[in-house]
Amino acid sequence: MSVKCWSKVVARTIAGAIASAAAAASVPTAALAQVPSAQPPSSQPRSFSIPPQPLADGLTAFGRQSGLQVSVDAALVRGQSTAGVSGTLTPVEALNTLLAGTGIVYRFVNATTVTLERPAGAGGAAAPGTLQLDPVRVQGNTPPPQAEIGNLPPVYAGGQVARGGKAGLLGNRDYMDMPFSETVYTDQYIQSQQARTLTDVLAGDPTVRLGWPNGNVFDDRVMIRGILVQNPNYGLGGVYGIVPNQVDTTGIERVEVFRGPTAFLNGALPSAVGGTINLVPKRATDRPITQVAALYLSDAQFGGTADVGRRFGPDNALGVRANATYTNGETSVNNQTAERLSLTLGLDYRGDDTRIDADIGFQKRNIGGFQGGMFLAAGVQLPAPPNARNSSYQPWERLQTDDLYGALRFEHDITPGLTGFIKVGGRRTNTMSVFMNQNIVNYNGNTTVLSAGQYRSMAEVLSAEVGARATFRTGPVKHEAALVGDYLKTMNYSLNNPLAIASSSNIYNPTFIAAPMLTGLNASTPLTSDSLYTSIGVVDTLSFAEDRVQIIGGARLQRLQTANYLPSGLPANGADQAVVSPSVSFVVKPTKEVMVYGNYIQALQQGPTAGAGLTNAGQTFPPFVTNQFELGVKLDFGSFGATLSAFQITMPSSYTDFTTNTLVTDGQQRNRGLEFVAFGEPLPGLKFLGGFTLLDAKLTSTAGGLNNGNTAVGTAPFQVAAGLDWDTPYVKGLGISGRVVYNGQVFLNPANTQSAPPWTRIDAGVRYTFERADGKPLTLRANVTNLFDANYWVATTSFFAQNQPRTFMLSLTADF
Incomplete structure (x- = not known):
């Protein structure tokens, strides 16, 4: 079957699956036991994350995360445990879930205090206003642990x-x-x-x-x-x-x-x-969702979003979640406009032993005066960045894309410990751009045209996975095993119509020229590359001592088949390579708060593909084998967690040769690094998210040893990001946030004679949430990216780009 038919096949498959799911939804399943509800004065949803633990500890976490005072006799909860609660819920809903199965009753003394008591008939009658939970909450359609x-x-x-x-x-x-x-x-x-x-x-x-x-x-x-x-x-x-x-x-x-x-x-x-x-796509929840938002982005972009979700049928087995976003107008960059439309639809079915997910999406973008990459002539030092608001790109440069994509996922529990699954998805992307790549030729910021053209491309992708996961025991050892097969077919069609533009300009004082004539250009998009990636993988996780020691081992047989084609349609070159890639890893938990891990992974990877504007655009290089070693430590203190990892990765090195405007490969790249990531809520209402990366990326085995020991192109030796988010206790519903991002020096060529300097950016935000008369929340958010309007170069490869100028974002979100 032609890859071009994927959308029709996926559409028919999704329609058939949802029709089957709707029919299956009529089969009765175990229902939720009804739990009486009592509303405290505040019913605003909050985010809860309370893992399974002793009930006393869970109630402490509930009090911290809900902002409520919990009064309880220690003897009442002694020996009790909770399955935990997670998600965005009202305090009542979270408390109902937390106490499910305990038989404990509760009542709200006032707007901020809840008291837990013995149920009626267990040492006395419950006080007036007390809620008694069912002794057992039986929830139907609960997936087994091995399900996704x-x-x-x-x-x-x-x-x-x-x-x-x-x-x-x-x-x-x-x-x-x-x-x-x-x-x-x-x-x-x-x-x-x-x-x-x-x-x-x-x-x-x-x-x-x-x-x-x-x-x-x-x-x-x-x-x-x-x-x-x-x-x-x-x-x-x-x-x-x-x-x-x-x-x-x-x-x-x-x-x-x-x-x-x-x-x-x-x-x-x-x-x-x-x-x-x-x-991870959105899914309908048991609580109906109707949310709309008005959006603004500087300088003059306006738009809105809509999010609607509903569940239907017995046990709410069938779910529908639809989302839409549209924005249009002038961006914070002079002479640039941006129009964006995004539509998504998520469908799901939850049966006793069968689950189905389906997604389909459409996205369209139209960017006027879009900013592509800049290049630096050999031997020239990179000049200081211009004002990020003043673009040196031509107003007629344009990028237009549209994407249609979708996926279908099916799971069935063959036995209580064995689940089989099938996933299939596809995408078709059309792209058209009119570009003029600038080449900086001296430290004063003068530029010439490196390349210009109209680039047209189309990509068609068909992706699939089939397999099974199982959990079982052999004596004291618990096994979590999986066998999967993967298929990824990609066909790229592209054509670059070169434009003869001879123009000199300057990044600080740009010269704008008339738009080139695009009539009469070749509108075809011939096949330029075709790839087929297939693999079969097997893995088993062996757990000992109540999961405190885990050993994970497996292997994957990979085959990569690629072919490149000339504009005439004739084959140019290709590759067909297969390898068995092993992997082994371990987990050791000396305490419940500390975990030590390590892994080794070997993998066959496709070589890089030359991007638009290069003389060998669309060329895909042969596959190569990579290796990674990693050791790390993770912490979990309930309200605050962190990961510290050390790694080494080896792979071939690639970069853009400015003298020929061609992507080339030369030698090997060895990356050694240290990563630290921290997250959580260390203090009530104060959330932290951040960390740093130390990286030593070196070139080895280069041609003639010329660049051995040099830093790899596009890598930064140090980067850090740290953000705080505070729900202020002084004004109910008011939150403020701030973030700092630092990026170290980046070399632009393998000889390390050209570089982009380090930079720092600060972002900030404020939000205010209040309840309307109907009890539904209304949230006003204001964020600013690049608060102090810093100017810097963004560089991750041989080319670079201007940074985003100070940008304001406003939104007003209402739930109904």
Whole structure:
């Protein structure tokens, strides 16, 4: 079947699956026992993250996270435990969940105090106003531990990050059981930062460096552990390769950032050596969702969002979640406009032993005066950055993209300890850009035209995964095993129509010229590259001593088949390589608060692909083998957690040769680093998220040893990001936030004779939430990126770009 037919196949499959789910929803299942409700004066939802633990400790955490005073006799809760509670809930809903199965009653003495008492018939009658919980809350449609769908890990204290996330074929795991480094950003964090794009979400990650300054560019490329990671290595609900080139946060519940090579965990991907990013789509909750927001971004961008979710049928088995965002207007960069439309629809079915998820999305962007990369002539030192608000790009430069993407996930519990699953997804992306790459030729900022043209491309992707996960025991040893097979087919079509533009300009005092004539240009998009990545992976986690010691071992057979084509359609070159990649890791928990881990991963990765504007644009280099060693320590004090990791990664080195404007590979790159990430709510209402990265990225085995020992292009030796978010106790509903980001010096060429200087940026925000007369919240948020309007160069490869100027963001969000 042609890859071009993927959208019709996926659409028919999704429609059939949802129709089957609706029919299955009519089958009765175990129902929720009814729990009486009592409303305290405040019913505003809050973020809760209370893991399973003794009930006394859980109530202490509940009091801290809810802001309520809990009064209870210690004898009443002695020996009792709780399954915990997580998510955005009202205090009553959270307390109901926390006390489920205990038989304990409670009543609100006043707006801020709740008292727990013995139930009626157990030492006396309950006081008036007391709520008695059912002795057992039986919830239907609860997925088993080995399932992924419906098993979202709970949020951590403070609500900015989650306790865990997806780790490829290992499934969802708590961060204290994961022998890797991962941070999972929640919807609460995304909203509080007013993050409109993936670039905005990752702006405060201390281990990630953004490849572009804002969301009005080609893609969401980032540097993780000193290695370039791009959108083909991003996943949607664990289906990789189908994410649009520039991610909008519309319809996204969480963003999972995984650090280090992931081919063993996620299958063969185009280039996932530094890490991968997985987007968790939103799902309908038991509570109906109707939320709308009005948006503003400086200088004159206006728009809005809508988020609607409902559940239907017995036990709320069928869910629908629809999201939409539209913004349009002038950005904070002179002569630049941005229009963005994003639509998503998420459907899900939760049966007794079957679960189905489906997502479909459409995204369209139209950027006028878009800012591509700048280049630096050989032997020239990089001049000081211009005012970020004054663009030296031509107003007629343009980027237009549209993405249609979707995914379907199916899980079935074959036995209580065995779950089989199938995932399939696809994407079609169309891109058109009119560009003029500037080449800085002297320290005064004078520029010439390095290349110019109209670039047209289309990408078609079909991605699939099938497998099974099982949990079982052999004597005292618990096993969590998985067997999976992955398929990723990508076809790239592109054509660059060169434009003969001879123009000199200056980055401080640009010369604007008339727009070139685009009539009569070749409108075709011939096939330029074709790739097929297939793999089979197997893994087993052996747990001892009540999971305090875990050993994880496995291997993946990977095969990468690639082909490049000439504009005439004739084959140019290609590769077909297969390798068995082993992996081993361990987890040791000397105490419940401390975990030590280590891992070794070997992976086969596709070589880099030359980007638009280069003379070999679209060329994909042969595959290569990478290796990573990592050791780390994780802490979990309930309200505050941290990860410290040391790693080494080896891989081939690639960079852009300015003399030929060509992407080339030369030698090997060895990255050694130390990462520290901390998160949580160390004090009531005060949330922290930040850390640092120390990186020693060196070139080895270069041609003739010329650049041996030099720092790899685009890597920074030190970077730090630290953010605070404070729910003030003085004014109810008022919160303030601040963040500082520092990035060290970056070399632009392998000889280390050209570099971009370090920079520091400060962001800030304020929000105010209050209840309307109907008890629903209304939230006003104001954020500013680059508070002091600093000017600096953003560099992650051989080329670089101007930073984002000071940008104001306002939103008014209402729930109905």
